[in-house]
Amino acid sequence: MSDKKNWNDHEGTVLHSVDGFDVIDCKLCGFKHIIPIPSEDELRKIYKHDYHVKDKPLMLEHQLEDREWLDSINDARLETLEKILGRAGSFLDIGSGNGFLLSQAKNRGWTVKGIEPSDKAAEYSYSQGLDVDCAVFDQECANRLEKFDVVHLGDVMEHVPSPSAILNLCNHVLRSGGLIAIGVPNEYTPVQKILNEDMDVRPWWIAPPHHLNYFDKESLEGLLSRHGFTPCHSEVSFPMELFLLMGKNYLDDPKLGRDFHAMRKQLELNLTKSGNRAFLDKLYGCFAEAGIGRTMLVIAQKNFEQE
Numbered sequence: 443m444s445d446k447k448n449w450n451d452h453e454g455t456v457l458h459s460v461d462g463f464d465v466i467d468c469k470l471c472g473f474k475h476i477i478p479i480p481s482e483d484e485l486r487k488i489y490k491h492d493y494h495v496k497d498k499p500l501m502l503e504h505q506l507e508d509r510e511w512l513d514s515i516n517d518a519r520l521e522t523l524e525k526i527l528g529r530a531g532s533f534l535d536i537g538s539g540n541g542f543l544l545s546q547a548k549n550r551g552w553t554v555k556g557i558e559p560s561d562k563a564a565e566y567s568y569s570q571g572l573d574v575d576c577a578v579f580d581q582e583c584a585n586r587l588e589k590f591d592v593v594h595l596g597d598v599m600e601h602v603p604s605p606s607a608i609l610n611l612c613n614h615v616l617r618s619g620g621l622i623a624i625g626v627p628n629e630y631t632p633v634q635k636i637l638n639e640d641m642d643v644r645p646w647w648i649a650p651p652h653h654l655n656y657f658d659k660e661s662l663e664g665l666l667s668r669h670g671f672t673p674c675h676s677e678v679s680f681p682m683e684l685f686l687l688m689g690k691n692y693l694d695d696p697k698l699g700r701d702f703h704a705m706r707k708q709l710e711l712n713l714t715k716s717g718n719r720a721f722l723d724k725l726y727g728c729f730a731e732a733g734i735g736r737t738m739l740v741i742a743q744k745n746f747e748q749e
């Protein structure tokens with residue numbers, strides 16, 4: 443039996459312990475996260491200077507190499523949002539990175555704005571003619587902003603000390619009936635559990651202090667519901683950990699990881715470019731049904747009665 447631990451008001455069963463942090467299934471928050479939770483100041487330092495420069499030096503290079511594939515994913519994502527909203531509108535991307543999604547949205551007729559803490563990524567976005575603030579999304583930042591039709595957070599919620607505080611800020615900058623779209627890693631999946639518990643593979647998905655929070659569909663949708671949103675769409679990306687089940691360990695071999703990434707990219711581009719996007723969605727819907735998929739996207743609508 444695993445131990446229970448608590449830190450401030452956060453309490454839950456310890457699932458894993460990595461690099462001095464414990465992942466708990468937190469009763470207070472309703473999702474899994476590490477304790478102790480690093481302070482805003484500690485995190486600000488990591489993101490302002492370290493992340494894109496030291497830990498992810500290849501990010502822009504890889505993203506440019508992936509451009510065609512990223513554009514097809516972003517296009518599908520925007521198309522889904524346009525379908526639910528009934529039109530293109532105003533779009534706020536929090537953690538807009540190098541601005542690829544913003545560029546794509548702009549091309550499709552959206553009015554776009556980005557918030558990005560990394561100065562290097564923000565600089566690249568300016569060079570692409572995008573309206574991006576180099577800032578952390580906090581109360582002060584939210585107060586400066588207009589109301590938007592859509593707020594998008596890709597690869598943000600796993601990094602923040604308080605997802606609840608972020609959702610409150612999103613509520614503040616979203617118009618009534620507006621949409622929030624959240625992309626996060628899908629964690630503690632059945633395949634991850636099989637690999638870790640039954641096959642002695644290390645819990646590679648746990649990455650403190652960069653990854654603080656570990657969501658699955660149920661915990662993310664639950665969190666959204668408790669913050670005045672109604673989930674209306676979800677989807678997953680290719681379950682990369684299937685390669686581990688096939689006996690190919692890419693965890694300590696970035697080159698092999700890139701090869702497998704290239705394979706799933708090709709699968710998706712082949713189906714999309716040949717006009718079979720509907721089959722791709724159906725196939726990935728089956729992965730979602732099985733609870734697997736490396737990342738997930740959940741879209742939810744801000745409830746009308748709040749204003």
Ligand SMILES: [Zn+2]
Pocket residue numbers: 451452453468469470471472475
């Ligand atoms: Zn908690």
